[in-house]
Amino acid sequence: MIAVDTNLLVYSVRSDSPWHLAARETIRGLAEGMQPWAIAWSCIHEFVGIVTHPRIYKPPTPLNDALLQVEYWLESPSLRMLGEVDGYFETFRAIASIGKVAGPVVHDARVAAVCAAAGVQEIWTCDRDYGRFPRIRARNPLPTPTGMART
Numbered sequence: 001m002i003a004v005d006t007n008l009l010v011y012s013v014r015s016d017s018p019w020h021l022a023a024r025e026t027i028r029g030l031a032e033g034m035q036p037w038a039i040a041w042s043c044i045h046e047f048v049g050i051v052t053h054p055r056i057y058k059p060p061t062p063l064n065d066a067l068l069q070v071e072y073w074l075e076s077p078s079l080r081m082l083g084e085v086d087g088y089f090e091t092f093r094a095i096a097s098i099g100k101v102a103g104p105v106v107h108d109a110r111v112a113a114v115c116a117a118a119g120v121q122e123i124w125t126c127d128r129d130y131g132r133f134p135r136i137r138a139r140n141p142l143p144t145p146t147g148m149a150r151t
Contacts, residue, residue: 001035001036001037001038001080001118001119001120001121001122002030002035002037002038002120002121002122002123002124003037003038003039003040003082003111003115003118003120003122003123003124003136004027004030004037004038004039004043004123004124004125005043005111005123005124005125005126005127005130006043006046006047006050007125007126007127008023008026008027008124008125008126008141008142009023009027009039009043009044009047009073010047010050010051011023011024011126011142012024012026012027012028013047013051013061013066013069014051014057014061016057019126019142022141022142022143023142026124026141026142027073030076030078030079031072031073031076031078031079032076033078034078035078036078036079036080037076037078037079037080038079038080038081038082038115038118038120039073039079039081039082040081040082040083040110040111040114040115041081041082041083042083042107042110042111042114043111044070044081046107047066047070048063048066048067048070051066052066080118082114082115082118082120083114084114084117085117085118087117088113088114088117091113091116091117091135092109092110092113094113094135095109095112095113095116095133095135096109096113098132098133098134099112099129099132099133100132101132105129105132108127108129108130108132108133109132109133111123112130112133112135112136115136116133116135116136120136121136121137122136122137122138122139123136123137123138123139124139124140124141125138125139125140126140126142
C-alpha cells in the first residue's frame with residue numbers, strides 16, 4: 001500500500017504551487033484507482049493547518065474549502081485512513097531512534113511509524129527526511145519543474 005504525505009496533499013490543492021498539476025493528477029490517480037492507498041490523520045491535520053495559514057499563503061485557503069477537499073478524499077473507496085494503534089509507541093521509538101530525529105522531523109517519524117504499523121510499504125513525499133526511516137520506502141512521484149528545487 002502507498003501512503004501520501006502532507007506536501008503532496010498541499011501541492012494538489014494549491015494552484016500557486018509549481019507542483020500543483022502533477023500533484024493533483026497523482027492524487028487523483030490514487031483516489032480514482034482500485035489499489036489501496038492511505039493518508040495518516042496527522043497529515044490531514046497538517047494539510048488543513050498549512051493551506052489555511054495566512055503567513056504561508058496569501059490568500060490562504062478558506063477553512064471550509066480545505067475541509068471540503070478532505071471530504072472529497074474520504075469519498076475514495078480505496079482510501080484507508082491511518083492513525084496510532086496498539087503497539088504504535090514501540091514502532092515510533094524504533095523509527096525515531098534509527099532516524100535520530102529531533103524537532104520538526106519528529107512529525108515525519110510519527111507518520112512513518114503510523115504507516116509502518118499499518119503495513120504501508122511506500123510513502124509518496126517530497127520531503128527528503130523520510131530517507132532516515134528504512135522501514136518505509138520514500139519516493140517523490142513528482143517531476144521537478146525547470147529551475148525549481150524540491151522541498
